[in-house]
Amino acid sequence: MELKQAAAAPVRQVTVAMLAKHAGVSRVAVYAAFNSGKKTTVGISEKTRQKILAAAEELGYVPNDLARTLVSGQSRTVGLLLKSNDSLMLQRLISAFSHLFVEHGYLLIPESSESSVKREREILSHFLHKRVDCVIVAWFGFDSNGDLLEQFSRCGIPVINILNRQVEHPDSATVSFDEEQVMRLVCELLSRQGIRRIWYAGTEKRENSSSACRLNYLREAVKACPGLVLAGASCIADAAECREFAAGLRQMDVPPEAVVCYNDRVAQLVAVELRIAGFRIPEEIAVTGVDGYTDPYDPARLNTVRLPVEKLAEAAYRIFREADYRSQLVRIAPELIERETTRNLKQ
Amino acid sequence: MELKQAAAAPVRQVTVAMLAKHAGVSRVAVYAAFNSGKKTTVGISEKTRQKILAAAEELGYVPNDLARTLVSGQSRTVGLLLKSNDSLMLQRLISAFSHLFVEHGYLLIPESSESSVKREREILSHFLHKRVDCVIVAWFGFDSNGDLLEQFSRCGIPVINILNRQVEHPDSATVSFDEEQVMRLVCELLSRQGIRRIWYAGTEKRENSSSACRLNYLREAVKACPGLVLAGASCIADAAECREFAAGLRQMDVPPEAVVCYNDRVAQLVAVELRIAGFRIPEEIAVTGVDGYTDPYDPARLNTVRLPVEKLAEAAYRIFREADYRSQLVRIAPELIERETTRNLKQ
DNA sequence: TTGTAAGCGTTATCAG
DNA sequence: CTGATAACGCTTACAA
Numbered sequence: 249m250e251l252k253q254a255a256a257a258p259v260r261q262v263t264v265a266m267l268a269k270h271a272g273v274s275r276v277a278v279y280a281a282f283n284s285g286k287k288t289t290v291g292i293s294e295k296t297r298q299k300i301l302a303a304a305e306e307l308g309y310v311p312n313d314l315a316r317t318l319v320s321g322q323s324r325t326v327g328l329l330l331k332s333n334d335s336l337m338l339q340r341l342i343s344a345f346s347h348l349f350v351e352h353g354y355l356l357i358p359e360s361s362e363s364s365v366k367r368e369r370e371i372l373s374h375f376l377h378k379r380v381d382c383v384i385v386a387w388f389g390f391d392s393n394g395d396l397l398e399q400f401s402r403c404g405i406p407v408i409n410i411l412n413r414q415v416e417h418p419d420s421a422t423v424s425f426d427e428e429q430v431m432r433l434v435c436e437l438l439s440r441q442g443i444r445r446i447w448y449a450g451t452e453k454r455e456n457s458s459s460a461c462r463l464n465y466l467r468e469a470v471k472a473c474p475g476l477v478l479a480g481a482s483c484i485a486d487a488a489e490c491r492e493f494a495a496g497l498r499q500m501d502v503p504p505e506a507v508v509c510y511n512d513r514v515a516q517l518v519a520v521e522l523r524i525a526g527f528r529i530p531e532e533i534a535v536t537g538v539d540g541y542t543d544p545y546d547p548a549r550l551n552t553v554r555l556p557v558e559k560l561a562e563a564a565y566r567i568f569r570e571a572d573y574r575s576q577l578v579r580i581a582p583e584l585i586e587r588e589t590t591r592n593l594k595q
Numbered sequence: 596m597e598l599k600q601a602a603a604a605p606v607r608q609v610t611v612a613m614l615a616k617h618a619g620v621s622r623v624a625v626y627a628a629f630n631s632g633k634k635t636t637v638g639i640s641e642k643t644r645q646k647i648l649a650a651a652e653e654l655g656y657v658p659n660d661l662a663r664t665l666v667s668g669q670s671r672t673v674g675l676l677l678k679s680n681d682s683l684m685l686q687r688l689i690s691a692f693s694h695l696f697v698e699h700g701y702l703l704i705p706e707s708s709e710s711s712v713k714r715e716r717e718i719l720s721h722f723l724h725k726r727v728d729c730v731i732v733a734w735f736g737f738d739s740n741g742d743l744l745e746q747f748s749r750c751g752i753p754v755i756n757i758l759n760r761q762v763e764h765p766d767s768a769t770v771s772f773d774e775e776q777v778m779r780l781v782c783e784l785l786s787r788q789g790i791r792r793i794w795y796a797g798t799e800k801r802e803n804s805s806s807a808c809r810l811n812y813l814r815e816a817v818k819a820c821p822g823l824v825l826a827g828a829s830c831i832a833d834a835a836e837c838r839e840f841a842a843g844l845r846q847m848d849v850p851p852e853a854v855v856c857y858n859d860r861v862a863q864l865v866a867v868e869l870r871i872a873g874f875r876i877p878e879e880i881a882v883t884g885v886d887g888y889t890d891p892y893d894p895a896r897l898n899t900v901r902l903p904v905e906k907l908a909e910a911a912y913r914i915f916r917e918a919d920y921r922s923q924l925v926r927i928a929p930e931l932i933e934r935e936t937t938r939n940l941k942q
Numbered sequence: 943t944t945g946t947a948a949g950c951g952t953t954a955t956c957a958g
Numbered sequence: 959c960t961g962a963t964a965a966c967g968c969t970t971a972c973a974a
Binding site: 620621622623627640662664665666667668 | 959960961962965966967968
């Protein structure tokens, strides 16, 4: 197969030299024709420029970025490493980064480690060898692959952390959502609408899981809202458990007035199962989510707190552009979105 | 900022030359130490090899793939261009490709054009300049950006089409799902279970849209199944329309026994709204989807036809490895998945 | 305005 | 096993 590939590409690449010969000019002239804006280029007449461009068109000349990279030291490539890519929010995050970078002439290489340390290593090694201009990393396992980080800094490749709660490494900037504020916004909304007893629906109990952390933040936020009471918390791992959860609420003497969910995915399911269990939403029970990314085929128009990934991407991009890699934590403010799954009891 | 970056990287890269000097050997020896498997390398003693590797560790030497690329002509990079990346299926597709390629030492660069011809151009230009080893393209707009295709072939970069229904360009292989079989599997299942009157729930009416095509295939498949009748077809663009659709079925004298949906996303919503409208599923009405990618938080355990993206990715990868880029169409067979949203009426 | 020549870091070849 | 030397394609400083 190596042979086949070699045989299939006997057509030598069209180089500047070939183009120069074809157009009857020097290689520098070709370079100048393509980068007329730069100050480093020598001046050429518009006529020769047109002649060169025409020749390029004719020969099908395509500049080779790799050679360019070799001399400039910049690959105009940025690596993005996530733990997974299974939610609409992460998709939008990748898309936001991609737009920003492509717009500015960079190519984004998004990858997910899928929580495998081995895969994470492989991907980061690739980024390293390919001399990516910057690595953006979410929930990086510093313990296991920390040595690679050092390699990056040795190669002069900056690392930006995103989505982490705190700076985990000196000399590397972190951009994350202001998680404390998320639950504060939810509680303020519910409190404002006269709701008192609330319930938390998370996805996993494991200490330090994102779901458990939000529960802690919720507890804090409840304390700050006089009148609000956290009546209980459940863990919902799938649709069957959600059905049980709904049945459980049905049997309570005094069911909560609102279910605060870990994220929109859970909130959608909770809203559906509560409705099927016979609750009217939001009249009898309110539901809130977190993340704010919807699809027209979502059954409920959720009240939620939006985590604006575009702003996160912009903040990370700014750090990159300004090469401001000092140890710092940039917090992105979440935004309350009021739709149809809570209702003002005070009215 | 250019200045800052330049100032931030005065640490010259660790090159083979530096490493060779540090270890007291020649550059070729270093090369041999790193590629002991290749036949082109000269032989070195294990002792010197260890010495060199130790020195590499000490200096933090990282081989530069870009320089390697320049001489070998292979960037070990593959571009994947999709129209969008908003479904679980496409995510899995990307992930399947990424696994295959990363495993074999390539880096996948997935991008979505988001149906913008301009963005599609930008991304393809990037791929071209970066001298990607292969471009995999889904639903490419040959009309608008066809000229770029020619550039690819001129640079010796193969193009593989995926997900398209037919080969749209000579000399380029296409890998796609066998769409005709999808609806045939659905109809056979329903027919086997004694269902007679079915209804189609699509997403858009536009001629040639994927949704309209599946409806056509459904019509064909119905003809082939004696006893099966397509009682009607609806177009559902969002949750509100789905609610109306469910209400409509409720008011029918003889509602259909099954709703065949365009994909799983629609099927989930249809299942939810039918249940909320008071239908029992699958006792009173069956629901089927297409694609087979689920999430634990999906409310219904759908009967569906799985489109196996891993197999599609493998087929495309095989074409790449074997450099078998002749004009050909590889069809991937879909797989019926029986779960809980249809029920055997014959029992 | 054009040409010449020296790099960038790696690979490959050919003498020793 | 080592040393020297020539690519790969593009950039750029300097001289004509």
